[in-house]
Each structure stands twice: as structure tokens, then as C-alpha cells.
Amino acid sequence: MKKLVIVLLTVFVISITSAQTFNQFYGNIVSNTSQTNVLNDLTAFENFGIKTVGSSALVNTENWITSRYQSLGYTDVVLQPFTYSAGTSNNIIVTKTGTLYPNTFLIIDAHYDTINGPGTNDNGTGTVLLLELARLLKNVETEYSIKFIHFSGEEDGLVGSNYYVNNTVIPQNLDIRLVFNIDEVGGVNGMTNDTVVCERDLTSPQSNNAASNAATNSLAILIELYSNLETEISNAYASDYVPFENNGEIITGLYESNVSPVNHTINDNLANMDVPYAYEVIKGSLGAVLEFAVAFETLSDEEQENFSKMISISPNPSSNYLNITFEEPLQQAVDFKLIDTLGKQVYQDTLSKQQQTIALDSIASAQYFAVFKIDNKRFVKTIIIE
Structure with a gap:
């Protein structure tokens, strides 16, 4: 105009x-x-x-x-x-x-x-x-x-x-x-x-x-x-x-x-x-x-499998905390966030250690997506908080 x-x-x-x-x-x-x-x-x-x-x-x-x-x-x-x-x-x-x-x-x-x-x-x-x-x-x-x-x-x-x-x-x-x-x-x-x-x-x-x-x-x-x-x-x-x-x-x-x-x-x-x-x-x-x-970037089937093997989350379901473990040595920090099923972010952190514990006390009981960002790639796992 x-x-x-x-x-x-x-x-x-x-x-x-x-x-x-x-x-x-x-x-x-x-x-x-x-x-x-x-x-x-x-x-x-x-x-x-x-x-x-x-x-x-x-x-x-x-x-x-x-x-x-x-x-x-x-x-x-x-x-x-x-x-x-x-x-x-x-x-x-x-x-x-x-x-x-x-x-x-x-x-x-x-x-x-x-x-x-x-x-x-x-x-x-x-x-x-x-x-x-x-x-x-x-x-x-x-x-x-x-x-x-x-x-x-x-x-x-x-x-x-x-x-x-x-x-x-x-x-x-x-x-x-x-x-x-x-x-x-x-x-x-x-x-x-x-x-x-x-x-x-x-x-x-x-x-x-x-x-x-x-x-x-x-x-x-x-x-x-x-x-x-x-x-x-x-x-x-x-x-x-x-x-x-x-x-x-x-x-x-x-x-x-x-x-x-x-x-x-x-x-x-x-x-x-x-x-x-x-x-x-x-x-x-x-x-x-x-x-x-x-x-x-969209992950290939092989990349999905590799990420699945590299990242473990326990316990799942969980109530008080999550243990996140990287099975291979980290070459760089990994961005991590929890998102609910409506797409609302409820937690965010940068993970730089082979194993880290995340407190869940303030997060409501529900199903969430755990999202790991490495460079331009995303890997997502479903977790349950009880």
C-alpha cells in the first residue's frame, strides 16, 4: 500500500x-x-x-x-x-x-x-x-x-x-x-x-x-x-x-x-x-x-537408531527425577527441553556431562517429549511423569 x-x-x-x-x-x-x-x-x-x-x-x-x-x-x-x-x-x-x-x-x-x-x-x-x-x-x-x-x-x-x-x-x-x-x-x-x-x-x-x-x-x-x-x-x-x-x-x-x-x-x-x-x-x-x-534436519532411520542407542533416560515413567546418560563421549554441549503434548515448553537446560540428573518436582504429571538438539538435528523421546 x-x-x-x-x-x-x-x-x-x-x-x-x-x-x-x-x-x-x-x-x-x-x-x-x-x-x-x-x-x-x-x-x-x-x-x-x-x-x-x-x-x-x-x-x-x-x-x-x-x-x-x-x-x-x-x-x-x-x-x-x-x-x-x-x-x-x-x-x-x-x-x-x-x-x-x-x-x-x-x-x-x-x-x-x-x-x-x-x-x-x-x-x-x-x-x-x-x-x-x-x-x-x-x-x-x-x-x-x-x-x-x-x-x-x-x-x-x-x-x-x-x-x-x-x-x-x-x-x-x-x-x-x-x-x-x-x-x-x-x-x-x-x-x-x-x-x-x-x-x-x-x-x-x-x-x-x-x-x-x-x-x-x-x-x-x-x-x-x-x-x-x-x-x-x-x-x-x-x-x-x-x-x-x-x-x-x-x-x-x-x-x-x-x-x-x-x-x-x-x-x-x-x-x-x-x-x-x-x-x-x-x-x-x-x-x-x-x-x-x-x-x-530430518534424521535418517540410521541416525534415529544411533541417537536412540546414544541417549538413555531413566527411570521412565518417573516421579521425582530423570537420569540422562550419554553412552558415547560428548563432543559438544546438547540443548535439552521438555515439551508437553500441546507444544508448551516446561523445562530447558544445556547438557554438558556424560550423566546428569534433572529434578522434576515442579513439573506436572503428564506425558512429555524430551527433545535433544545437536547442531541442526533433533532427537525426541517420549517420557511419562507420574
């Missing part, structure tokens, strides 16, 4: 260090990003025409998006209808369930409606980014669930995202880890497009601002780790993260640094943007999503 020229109240060109470091497993996934896919999908998006609410062009775009997810193998694809003065449209909500925290969600969103033109940049770029990430993440296990949400009615005043927050997030008390909004990241043809703006929350309520700032700083670092782009940090405004922001959720987002002079016109098309720039934004975004959703 963002109909106004951006005035940055505070802009920081960041060059900072953080806990984020390059992860080769993530880098291998990012390397499979396809610039050909990006160009083909932007071309298809453009060819649907002007996608205002109530138009056949928007309906055709909606069908194209939903069909793409279905062809990728996603089964949880939901259309959420809403009606207002412009007509009836749908938010498209696609859920990929997390392995450890199925009820906590990373939301990646972009709007797919346009105004006055085909909107190849605003917001074909966000739409295509979600599709390419969904393709590459389909068979990657993540600790947290991911929702890919394509909002409609954004150009008429964030109608679809407001409807989703008021009719899904609030009544369901949805547990949201982070909202990551993508809006207009295609750059300007003929300019040097080497920087993307990372957006943070600076508005009320202020309770979520510090967490948004931390997430946005992490986003900037991750973009630079997994793409060839530089980053700037600015304030979030006038896009689909705003209803979430107002509800107290933690938000971040991306926007192009060179702002297109032709958005919201018939000339918002491929000829006036920079496809390689959009491709780099997608690579950086994928690296960030892998980090935010905590992606990990």
Missing part, C-alpha cells in the same frame, strides 16, 4: 553483530531459490491484470495462488471470505504445522490485491516471495508452525488483515511468534538496488516495541547473511502488519529502499522493476524464516 512518500523519522544503516551466524544447512536450502521461478511467477501475476476487489482478475489470481499451494502438496489451504463496500473477497491462509510447537505460529504475509494497475511490484513481489518460500519449505521440518497468508483488500485500507485479526487472531487467542510482512520489494529499474528496508514497531502499544526491534535487528542480519543485500532499519506503517501491531503482536517487515515512482499506476509492471533485486530479497527472507521458524 504505502501511498505516501516514505519519510524516515529515524533511519539506521546497520552494521552490527548478533547471535545470528551463517548456518550451512539453511544456506543449502536458500541456494535452491530459483530466479527463473521468480520471473515466471511475476509474469503470471502481471498478466492477470488489475486486481481490485470484486474483479475477475482478483478471483483468477486467488485461484492461481490456491492451486499453487495445492500443487506443492499443502493440504491446509483455507479461504476466509469477507465483505465490504467494494465487494466480497478472500484471505488465503495456508498452514504448515511445526514439529515441536504446532500451536505457535510464524506468520508470513503479503497482499495480492492491486489498484490502478497490475501491481507487479505492489504487491506481486510479496505474493511471489510467499510462493517461492512455500515451495522451498514444504519438506523442511520446523519447530514452529508457519502460516503463509495472502491478504486481500489491503489497498482499500487493510480490510482483509483487519478482518483476520478481529475474526481469527483475537477470538482464537492465536499464539503468534512473529508477523513478517512483505510489501513492495521489487526495486526500480535503472537504479542501484542493493538495500532493503527492515521495518520495526515504534507505535502504541509500546509493550511489543522492544521485541519488534530485536526481531527486526535479527532480520537485518539474516538478510545480509543469506543474500547480497545491505539493510536499513525504519518504522513500520501502512501495511498489513498494522492490525497485528495494534493487537500487541510482535511484527517486522520488508520494503524496498528505492521506492517505485509508478506504484498504484498502470506502469507498475516488470519493465519498471528489478527482478534480480526481488530474487535477492527472497533469498534473504528465506534465510530469516528458516531461523525464525527454527528449521532442522
Whole structure:
């Protein structure tokens, strides 16, 4: 959306260090990003025409998006209808369930409606980014669930995202880890497009601002780790993260640094943007999503068997304590946590000894998953506390 020229109240060109470091497993996934896919999908998006609410062009775009997810193998694809003065449209909500925290969600969103033109940049770029990430993440296990949400009615005043927050997030008390909004990241043809703006929350309520700032700083670092782009940090405004922001959720987002002079016109098309720039934004975004959703490697049957032999837990069932024993010498510390069957973490520790005893006095009687993290791999055993 963002109909106004951006005035940055505070802009920081960041060059900072953080806990984020390059992860080769993530880098291998990012390397499979396809610039050909990006160009083909932007071309298809453009060819649907002007996608205002109530138009056949928007309906055709909606069908194209939903069909793409279905062809990728996603089964949880939901259309959420809403009606207002412009007509009836749908938010498209696609859920990929997390392995450890199925009820906590990373939301990646972009709007797919346009105004006055085909909107190849605003917001074909966000739409295509979600599709390419969904393709590459389909068979990657993540600790947290991911929702890919394509909002409609954004150009008429964030109608679809407001409807989703008021009719899904609030009544369901949805547990949201982070909202990551993508809006207009295609750059300007003929300019040097080497920087993307990372957006943070600076508005009320202020309770979520510090967490948004931390997430946005992490986003900037991750973009630079997994793409060839530089980053700037600015304030979030006038896009689909705003209803979430107002509800107290933690938000971040991306926007192009060179702002297109032709958005919201018939000339918002491929000829006036920079496809390689959009491709780099997608690579950086994928690296960030892998980090935010905590992606990990799937164990082979042989690895499962080896881990099972290497780690013993006793007694099981237990009432007062657990003994955890590593049958082989530890080469590095192991992250350990207990998670209940609803995905709530109840205990966390770092294990660095061959045998350690964990007190269970404060943990309720129930079934739990004991999760061991070694590098990018997870090994899970079921335990009973009586």
C-alpha cells in the first residue's frame, strides 16, 4: 500500500553483530531459490491484470495462488471470505504445522490485491516471495508452525488483515511468534538496488516495541547473511502488519529502499522493476524464516537408531527425577527441553556431562517429549511423569 512518500523519522544503516551466524544447512536450502521461478511467477501475476476487489482478475489470481499451494502438496489451504463496500473477497491462509510447537505460529504475509494497475511490484513481489518460500519449505521440518497468508483488500485500507485479526487472531487467542510482512520489494529499474528496508514497531502499544526491534535487528542480519543485500532499519506503517501491531503482536517487515515512482499506476509492471533485486530479497527472507521458524534436519532411520542407542533416560515413567546418560563421549554441549503434548515448553537446560540428573518436582504429571538438539538435528523421546 504505502501511498505516501516514505519519510524516515529515524533511519539506521546497520552494521552490527548478533547471535545470528551463517548456518550451512539453511544456506543449502536458500541456494535452491530459483530466479527463473521468480520471473515466471511475476509474469503470471502481471498478466492477470488489475486486481481490485470484486474483479475477475482478483478471483483468477486467488485461484492461481490456491492451486499453487495445492500443487506443492499443502493440504491446509483455507479461504476466509469477507465483505465490504467494494465487494466480497478472500484471505488465503495456508498452514504448515511445526514439529515441536504446532500451536505457535510464524506468520508470513503479503497482499495480492492491486489498484490502478497490475501491481507487479505492489504487491506481486510479496505474493511471489510467499510462493517461492512455500515451495522451498514444504519438506523442511520446523519447530514452529508457519502460516503463509495472502491478504486481500489491503489497498482499500487493510480490510482483509483487519478482518483476520478481529475474526481469527483475537477470538482464537492465536499464539503468534512473529508477523513478517512483505510489501513492495521489487526495486526500480535503472537504479542501484542493493538495500532493503527492515521495518520495526515504534507505535502504541509500546509493550511489543522492544521485541519488534530485536526481531527486526535479527532480520537485518539474516538478510545480509543469506543474500547480497545491505539493510536499513525504519518504522513500520501502512501495511498489513498494522492490525497485528495494534493487537500487541510482535511484527517486522520488508520494503524496498528505492521506492517505485509508478506504484498504484498502470506502469507498475516488470519493465519498471528489478527482478534480480526481488530474487535477492527472497533469498534473504528465506534465510530469516528458516531461523525464525527454527528449521532442522530430518534424521535418517540410521541416525534415529544411533541417537536412540546414544541417549538413555531413566527411570521412565518417573516421579521425582530423570537420569540422562550419554553412552558415547560428548563432543559438544546438547540443548535439552521438555515439551508437553500441546507444544508448551516446561523445562530447558544445556547438557554438558556424560550423566546428569534433572529434578522434576515442579513439573506436572503428564506425558512429555524430551527433545535433544545437536547442531541442526533433533532427537525426541517420549517420557511419562507420574
